[in-house]
Structures are given as C-alpha cells and as structure tokens.
Amino acid sequence: MKNNEKKIEEELNSNESRSLNFIETIIEEDIKNNKHGGRIHTRFPPEPNGYLHIGHAKSICLNFGLAEKYNGKCNLRFDDTNPTKEEEEYVNSIIEDVKWLGFDWEDRLFYASDYFDQIYEWAVKLISEGKAYVDDQPSDVISEQRRTPTRPGIESPFRNRSIEENMDLFEKMKKGEFPDGYRVLRAKIDMSSPNMHMRDPVIYRILHATHHRTGDKWCIYPMYDFTHGQSDYLEGITHSICTLEFEIHRPLYDWFLDNLIETEYRPRQYEFARLNLSYTVMSKRKLLELVEEGYVNSWDDPRMPTISGMRRRGYTPESIRNFADRVGVAKRDNVIDVGLLEFSVREHLNKITPRIFAVLNPLKIIITNYPEDQVEELELEVNPEDTSMGTRKVPFSREIYIEQDDFMQDPPKKFFRLGPGREVRLKGAYIIKCEDYKKDENGNVVELYCTYDPETKSGSGSQRKVKGTLHWVSVAHAIDAEVRLYDRLFIKEEPDVVDKEGENFKSNINTDSLKIITGKIEPGVLGVKAFDKFQFQRLGYFCVDPDSTNEKLVFNRTVTLRDSWAKVSKKK
Ligand code: ATP
Ligand code: MG
Secondary structure, X not given: OHHHHHHHHHHHHOOOOOOOOHHHHHHHHHHHOOHHHHOOEEEEOOOOOOOOEHHHHHHHHHHXXXXXXXXXXXXXXXXXXXXXXXXXXXHHHHHHHHHHHOXXXXXXXXXXXXXXXXXXXXXXXXXXXXXXXXXXXXXHHHHHHHOOOOOOOOOOOOOOOOHHHXXXXXXXXXXXXXXXXXXXXXXXXOOOOOOHHHOOOEEEEEOOOOEOOOEOOOOEEEOHHHOHHHHHHHOOOOEEEEEHHHHHHHHHHHHHHHHHOOOOOOOEEEEEOOEEEOOOOOOHHHHHHHHHOOOOOOOOOOOOOEHHHHHHHOOOHHHXXXXXXXXXXXXXXXXXXXXXXXXXXXXXXHHHOOEEOEEOOEEEEEEOOOOOOOOEEEEEEOXXXXXXXXXXXXXXXXXXXXXXXXXXXXXXXXXXXXXXXXEEEEOOOOEEEEEEEEEOOOOOEEEEEEEXXXXXXXXXXOOOOOOOEEOOEEHHHOEEEEEEEEOOOEOOOOOOOOOOOOOOHHHHEOOOOEEEEEEEEOHHHOOOOOOOEEEEOOOEEEEEOOOOOOOOEEEEEEEEOOOHHHHHHHHO
C-alpha cells in the first residue's frame, strides 16, 4: 500500500496541469463553430432507485464541472420512468448528495415524469404515422422473436395492425382496460437490424402502479429508452453525456428524435467509461443487497461507496471533486486504485483538520518524579500545516496514557519508542525515561514507571534531543469515546471475481471490516458536533458520527495516516 501511495503521489506531481479530456475537446470545437449558438447545457440524470455512489459522483463532477468551466448550465433530472423501484427517499438523498458535493442546478430540477403527457403524445404520433403498434404477445415471446444479432428477428403477427386498431388499443391501455403486461406498444423499426435495440423495441408498458410524482394518473409508463433522449431534447441539452453501455442505444435515441421532432436542434450523446474502483462494488442493485441483507447497517454506512456513506465516514466534497478530476475521463473501461481516492481524502484533511491526541489502545504511565497534584496546561499547535488555526491547551499530569504498541519489553535497535531504560519525547511536553514496568499474571505489560526531565519542556529552548516522539493523553482528563475502525468492505481487488461456481461478490466480503473500540481523547474534544473532523495525531483522520452525543462521543476513522510514525518523529 505504501509503495502504491508513493507511486500515486509521484504521478500526480509530475502531471499537475492536465490536458483537455475528449469531451472538453469536443465542446471547445463546438463553441468555436458556434454550434447551438455557443450554448453548453448538460444534465445529471439519475434514476431514483438507490443512493448515489462514487461512480455517480464522477458523472456529477463531469456534467456540472463542464457547465461551470464553459459558462453553461447543468440540470438535475430524475429519470423516473419505473414506479415499482423508485422512491421519494432516493429522490431526497440524491438532492442532498449533489448539493453536498457543491453543485447548483438553480431552478432546473426536473423529472422525466413531468414529460409524461408529451411523451404520450409522441407515442400517439408514432402510431398515427404507422411507426408504432400494439403487440398482444407476452414478453418472453417478444424476446425470443428478436433472436440474436446474427440472425434476423421474427416479425410479430400484430406488427401490421391498422392504425385505427392500434389507436383504439393504446387508448384502452391508457384507460386501464387491461392488466399488467397484457399488451405493449412497440416502435416499428427493423426486425433484422444488427443492433438489437432497433428490433421493434417496446416503448410503453402497462403497469398499475402508483408513481411517486404522478400518483395513479397513469397505468401505462414509457420505457427508459423512449424517455431519456426526448427529455434531453425538451430541456435543450446540448451534450448528453452518459456511460459507454449506452453507446449502442444511441441510434435508437436518434431514430426517435428524427421521427418525432421537426426542428434542427438535437442533443448529441457522448459516452465515457464508467468509474470502477478496486475493492469496491458499485452497482445500485448490489449495494441494495448489502443493505437489505444486513452486510452493512444502512445506505450511509461508512463502509459503503455511496456519497452519503463517504460523507459519514468523513470524506469532504473537495476531496471527492479532486479525485474525480484526477481520474479524468476515459473512453475505455478501467479500474482505478481506491488508494487514489484515499490519497485525495488525506491530502485535503491534512490541510483542514485540527490535530488532537487520542490513544486507542491505552497503556498507563506513572511519571514517578512528577508532583502528584500538579496539572500543566500545555500549549500545542492546532495544525502545523496552517498556523492561522492557532493553538490549543492540553492538560499534562503525573499519569498519562500512551499506545500499547509504543512500548516493547525487548525492543530492537531501530525501535525509537519506549523500552526499558529508553527515552522518548511526549509531544508538546517533556522527555521521559522508562525506569520500570509491571506485568499482569498473563505476562501483559499493564503499567510503566517513568521519570521526566523537567529541563526538557517543549518550547523552553532545551537542546536535548531524542529520536522518538509519542502522543499521549492525561489519565485524569481523558474523555472516553467509541471509535469505529473501518477497513475495506471486500478482501479482493475485484470483488466480482469469485473462486468457485455458485459464489458471488458477497463471498468476497471482508468479515472484519468494522472494529469498535473505546479510545481515550484529550478533553478539548468535548462539545464536538456530527461530521466534525480531526487528525488523531500519529493515527489517522477521524470524523464525529451522527450517532455521537454529549454523553457518548462516537468517532469514525476516515482513513489512516500514511507512514504516520516517520512524520511525527521527523517533525521534532
Ligand atoms: P448502477 O449501474 O451503478 O446501478 P446506473 O447507471 O443505473 O448505476 P443511473 O441512476 O442510471 O445509475 O445513473 C445516473 C448517471 O450516472 C448516468 O448518466 C450514468 O451513466 C452515471 N453513472 C452511473 N454509474 C457510473 C459510474 N460508475 N461511473 C460514471 N458514471 C456513472
Ligand atoms: Mg441505469
């Protein structure tokens, strides 16, 4: 992992200003040629059937980012054509997530369902021109007749119904005279096209379901493919950006517009490669399974690759936007190292987080020559990367905690932390020396006895140097907090690759992805609010969980520090 990070950092440094991506190149060309009068209008079109994930974040940053860069507009549009899987909860979470990422659609929040009347009219237009027909066959027969790309499909026996009969049946479908799936409306295009999407696709289906916006007004719903391109058209979208799997749908979208629209203006679709991340699954269907089957606690569980999960984990919008920018826009599918995302998160948190001391695996030290009732308020910097953040007061006393693994009974030479007879600096305080220690009946070290050198107080100008510096928390002043330590949710770089038949991505779940411990934290932490972020020095970045209360603080570990030990000891 460390090497990986180094590689990422080197690559980033050598590549600071990036060249135009292929969509930017197209846009700049279009602006030059005054296409659409130089207007740039994009949209982010989620289906409200799940929470947004980091892949969507990529698409959001791309669409809104292009609009920002080229002085254009970007709409937020819900492609809500499937009432059975869509819910208000998802709409609300999507709105919150896009806002949180820092983007603004102004007054352009749209729903494909707003266009249902127009789309219905368009279906009627196709029928009236002999370009659509009602098919009475069940869906499995229709699929079978489509056959394969290399064999021409079989025409439906209903394909040549009269316009009048089609009109009448479609009207009856709309009026609710038939049960679900009883008939469909199909576009009459080309049953032998090598593009399967052109083989008389279904454009309307019967579904007696309540829609989250239109209620029970409709019992027929347009298919996604019969809605998406037309919605772009209605909104005046100039560049319809979507992921590669829709490339093959493009001729169909164009066919619809060519057969429905008189004007010259057309939205033009461009496809880019979807973002894939190592150690991560991204499909909403799979994420829903993780939630419903209890592998995680909720959509916003900090282990989820959802935007709300990342927010809860402590990621910042800036770090996600930086990540999206660094990933770039590819034309071919690839897998991005999740380390690049973590790198972007660290990079931003390093700049903005206050430092505090927290001990996660406490080992008590008694400083035997320190006065029993004395407490010193030491002044430490809040953030060495940003001195404008000022200083903080940290109490120091005779009994303190350090991390268990900062002491070894029989340390090797290169171990610059504590061992019998060895010295370290307590950060911001004094140099101490380990004189003795106590073990319990199982041989575990339970207490250290140290002496301190009063001449070595930090900031006093003392010249004495030691190699190691440790963080610490005063026992009498420590605040207990629940600390949730997260690890990757999957043990495999590509969770979808399984070893045995019958397994699926869930076989690759890391059963140790959450460890809950009680940490000891410096008292300055009292009064924190949900989503406040800190660097626990030498340990990593942590974020206050919404479960946290004044009585019981709860922290999530956002991400560990890279090589934290080297950093702290170098500083002193
Ligand atoms: P999933 O397949 O992950 O469940 P989806 O494609 O069904 O997602 P939509 O709500 O249809 O989700 O997606 C909204 C927009 O986000 C679309 O334009 C889609 O192309 C884009 N998008 C979805 N997943 C990714 C991804 N992994 N990388 C980039 N863009 C994505
Ligand atoms: Mg989709």
